[in-house]
Structures are given as C-alpha cells and as structure tokens.
Amino acid sequence: MNATARPLSMFQVLLCGAMIVTLSMGIRHGFGLWLQPITQEQGWTRQTFSLAIAIQNLSWGVIGVFAGMLADKLGAFRVLLIGAVLYAVGLAGMALSPTPLLFAMTAGVLIGAAQAGTTYAVIYGVIGRQIPAERRSWAMGVAAAAGSFGQFLMVPIEGQLIAQLGWHTALLVLAALVLLVVPLAFGLREPARVVVAGHREQTIAQAVMEAFRYPSFGLLMAGYFVCGFQVVFIGVHMPSYLRDKGLSPEVASYSLALIGLFNVFGTYVAGSLGQKLAKRKILAAIYFGRAIAITLFLIVPVSPLSVYVFAAVIGFLWLSTVPVTNALVAQIFGVAHLSMLSGFVFLGHQVGSFLGVWLGGFLYDRTGSYDVVWYIAIALGVFAALINLPVKENAIARPMPQLA
Template sequence: MTATPAIRRAAWQSVPLILVCGSLIAMLGFGPRSTLGLFLTPMSAANGWGRDVFALALALQMLLWGAAQPFIGAIADRFGPVLVLSLGALLYAIGFAWMTFATTPGEMYLSAGVLIGFGLAGSSFTVVIGAFGKLLEPKWRSLSFGFGTAAGSFGQFLFSPLAVALNATFDWHTTLLIFAAVVLAIMPLSLALAKPAETITPAQQAALQSAPAALREALVHPSYIYLVLGFFTCGFQIFFITVHLPAYLVDRGLSADIGAYTIGTVGLFNIIGSISAGYLSNRMPKRYLLSGIYFLRSIAIVIYIMLPVSVASSLVFGAVMGLLWLSTVPPTNALVVVMFGTRWLTMLAGFAFFSHQVGGFLGVWLGGVVFERSGSYDPIWWLAILLGILAGVINLPIKEQPVARVAAASAA
C-alpha cells in the first residue's frame, strides 16, 4: 500500500481565491503567446525573412515548452508552484522584450523560441491545473480544470484584439514590450497557489512513490499511451491554426484584423467549450468525450476549407473550433487523475503535454515550410483532418480505471 499525505490548504486559501488567481495566471500565460501569429507578417517584412524563419522560432518554442513541461511539473509537484510560476513569468517577459530587438534569425530563435518556450513551461495553465488538482477537493477538480483552461482561452479572446489595437495605436515593437510587462503580474498571483503544508511521517515519506517510479508506471500503461498519442493531434491542429490562420486569410484577400478577430472568437467560444468539457467529464465517459471532440474538429476543418473563405465563414469556423479548442484538456487531466492520482499530476499531465507540443512544433513548422515550397497551406489542412480522425479512434479503447496501486490505496 502507498501512503498518501494528509494535505490541507492554508486558512486564507479559499476556493474562490484559488480559482480566481489561478485563472488569471492561465489568462496571462496563454493570452500574449496566442497573439504571436499576428506578428508574423510585420516582423518578417521588417527583417526581410521568409515565413519559415518565424514559423521555426515558434515551432522551437512549442517543442521546448513541451520538453520542459514534465521536468517543470515534477518540480512543481515536489516543491510547489510559486517558484516555478515566478521564474517562468520572468523568462516569458524577457523573451517578449528581446523579440522587439531581434534582427537576425538566431535572435528570433533564442527569444521567441528558447526563452518564451521555457517561460511558458513554467507559467502556463498546465502548472495551474496541477495546483488545482492538489488544492481543491475531488468534487471541484474536473470543473476547475475547465475553468483554468477557459481562462487561458479568455486570454486568447482578450489579447488578440488588444494586440490589434496596440499595433494600430503604437507599433508592434511597443506592443511586445507592453506584453512583456503584463506577464510579470503572474508572479504575485502565484502566491495564492502556494503548496500547503504536508502532515507526513518519515515512514510515510519513504513509502511515497518517486517521480521516476510514477513515470515508469505511466509509460507502460496502455491507456496512458493512447491518451498521450491522441493529445499530439490537439497540439498540431491548434498551433497550426493559431500561427498560420491570420496569414492564410491575408493570402485570400482578407485583412489581418480578420485573422485576429477569428482567433479572438476561438478564445471566446473556448470559454464555453472548456467549462462544458469540465462539467461533462464528471457525467460521461471521458474517452468518448475526447473522441467526439477530435472527430468534430476534423469535420469542421473539412467544411471550412471546402467553402469560399469569407469574413462570415472564418468567424463561424472560429466559433465552432473554439467550442472544441482546449476542451480536450479537462478530460485529459481528469483521466490522469483517475488512473494515477494527484501526487504527480503536473508531471504526468506535463508528459502528455509534451506530446501535444511535439504536435504543435510540427504544425507550426510544417505550415511555414510547406507554404514556402508550395505557396499553399492546403496539404497541412488535410493532414490536420487525418490526424483528427486518428486521434478520435485511438482514444476509444482507453480504460477509465485506476492502476492497481491507486485502487489498493483507495480501498485501504
């Protein structure tokens, strides 16, 4: 039997305070980053780059964000999220500020790629959701996962039009510096998610599962592997669309503002989608919820690219995709809790997120490469459709039950 530590929140850490501060962190962590596609055209033009330079920088960001997430998650699980969130916010801000002065591809890769990638690993909603799982009672968990994800989407909804307004009022250099200052607000907000004291004896500490043991247990569990592989598609689709949709619409004669409003619409409707997914995760099989989301995404993309591109079709596409956007996150994290418990939730969810980011890397990078070589995004759209179908299929055989270790501890 594995000992489970008795954990209590501090007296001042009320459920509303945790939810509000955590949601604000998720909003600030995801919002500014989701606007980077709006800088592709002006930065590339100003520096004489092809779209592949900007795309590779953001693809590198995706990959490093994901690669660092399991390690960052393990640190947050072991020592608490405050230090992780604060250092992540600092790197995030430095990366934004450096982008303003980047004039070579190398500087772009280091600022938008390396620094923001590692910064996001420490300050994104993945760390927030892990904290929610530890600080909140089981009845709140799935719904709180939905709120944390929805807050990130609200950041996307808020910051996309904000970026357009700031660019119009000032310029893209000033906009990046403003965003650099804004993300530093994550540091004081993180205090509300401070790790509570653990009442645990030395014998219990010795009996607790280690991080390597938890990872080994997960990586030989078929249902976890299916979950991780399916999450790859989520990253491929959403980051390809976030980065390349504004340019795709410009190529078809629409203004860059329409791209921003479409991405903003995605963020607005994902608030509904994420909260609904958190609610439904407690009331239906999570694997069926995930499969349905992936299948519906593919259907939506097929319809969108087969119709003439217009303002109306783009905004409707943004609304439909928004309902399905990050609605994968609550059931994915909830399945991790069901299978393995909350002890190493942030790390194990972070490893799944690494798969998500590998997908994001390929979606962003291939989007730029394929466009530069063929002058069209169509092959990537069809690849996104195929991956959605495969992800829908691979989630169906997931078994929603705890591993033997967790089941034995629960029975005891």
C-alpha cells in the same frame, strides 16, 4: 502522522490560477499576428518565423516535464515566479532580436520555457492537490476557460498594440504586462504537505515508469499530439492564410478572438461533462468534430462570414481537450505527480505543435499554399478520435504497501 495542513480555498485557487492562465495563454495565442509584420520588416521567410514558434512549442513541452517535477516537489509558487521573469525577458528579446538565431532563442527557447512554468501543467497540479476529486474536472474546465477568455481578451488588444505602437513596442508592453503573474503567484502558495500514515509514496522514476508502461497513457499522449498540431497550425498560420485569401487583418484578429470566446464555453462544458460522462468518449467527439469543421471550412467559399462561423465552431472544440485529458491523468494515476505526468502528456501536444507550425511555414514556402497541412489536420483529427476510444479510465491498480 496525520495531515493537518489547511488547503487553499477553491475560490482563491481558481481566481489566481485563472488570471495567470488568462495572461500567459492570452499573450501566446496572439503570436500569429506578428508573423507578417516581423517577416516583412526583417526580410525573413515565413519558415524562419514558424521555426522559432515551433522551437517555442518544443521547448515548452520538454521543459514542461521538469517544471512539473519542480512544481510537484517544491510547489507551484517558485515555478511561477521563474516562469514570469523568463516570459518578460523572452518577449523583450523577441522585440530586439536582429537575427533569426537570436529570434529563435528568445521567441523560441525562452518563451517556451516561460510558458512551461506559467500554464496548465503547473496550475492543474495545484487544482489537483487542492480541490476534491468530485469537483476536479469542473475546476480544470474553469481554468481552461480562463485561458480561452485570455485569447478573446488579449488577441484584439495585441492587434491594436501592433497597429498603434508598432510590433517592437507592442512586444515590450506585453513584457511588462506579463509580470503581473508575480503577485498572482502568491495566491497559489500551497501549505506544506504532510504524508498521511499508510499512504503509498512513489519516487519520480517509479511514477514515470508506471505511466509509460500503461497503454492508456501513450494513447492520451498521441491524442494530445494531434491537438497540438491542429491548434497551433491554425492559431499561427490562419491570419496569414486569410490575408492570402484577400481578407483584411481585422478579420484574422476577430476570428482568433472568436476562437477564444467560444472556447470559454467549450472548455467549461467539456470540464463539466467530464464529471458525468466517459472522458474518452468526450475526447473522441472533440477530435472528430474538429475534422468535420476543418473539412467544411475548406469546402465553403472563404468570406468573413464563413471565417467567423468556422472560428466559433473550432473555438468550441479548441482547448476543450485540456481539462478532460488532465482530469483523466489525475483519475488514473492520482495527484502526487500530477504536474509532472501532465507535463509528459503535454510534451506530446508540443511535439505536435512543433510539427504543425513548422510544417505550415515549410510547405507554404515550398508550394505557396497551406492546403496540404489542412488535409493532414483533417486526417489526424480522425486518427485522434479513434485512438482515444480504447483509453481505460479506472484508477490504476497498485499493490498495497507492506506495513511493518
């Protein structure tokens, strides 16, 4: 039977997908601004806050695998609806939680589950299925750039909401705002897919076993682990690091916004280059560049200027791994199980995120400094650069199905 379902237009997919990622990632990138207001008012340690955000990242990674399975099987639309509702409930619960346990359940588990259903793995599954392979890496770069623009747009807004309304009310406003994902999800309702004659179908178990037996998949997961460690440690702890150095909260807000602004360009450039250059070399260059940028940031005396320069450089490299890594997964394994396989790779990212954000708070409470974690981030950057170089980019060889 031939496939006759008409795909969604590229403009529709990119517009709705980009706006959803702008909201979901934009809100997420501002969580570091809540660390000091919440811990100071509640009398909690930084480790308490960090543990909740670490749980959020781990929840996002684990549940992201299952969200990807559902999106591949049922379409992204239903997953996005569930994710939007969970996001709103999680943000409201984060504002109203009186104890560390409830805070960890809402800011951690609920919001992590919500992000699993409203961010890259789900959106990239739609892009992979609806946009031709020759434009796929570019389109993923556009979606990732939207997430970066969300950071540039939302972080200053979140900072102003906290300053003007207080941190409780600011979170409730965001809970209402994130429900805009619901109408946008209607733009990503995919047509029913019809199996093409002779097309080799895999079960979920077959796809998972194939991926985990392929060494390059493990290398991509390990590299993404480093990405998560670095970006979440910086995103959550850099505002407090800068305040400890005597800089104003505005410097922290502007630096996070600059990261988002420059990552708009970085992710777009990375996605575009992924259509022309070896993706493994692009990833190695990004990770090595991060290691150099962090090293120089620690050597140079801290000032608003040095912070803004670092934010611009690290921002260009921030999420530029995302379109390249996901395009590689699609290139190697195809798009039939793309959301799920992207979810597994992202699980590696989120394990790294868990360790980065939790270790930042743990070592700060033990030593009074973030220095050790900065050094770990540098070493991991070099490690990730090296392990991405052996990745094999060709489509995996599969036996042809036997026709009756």
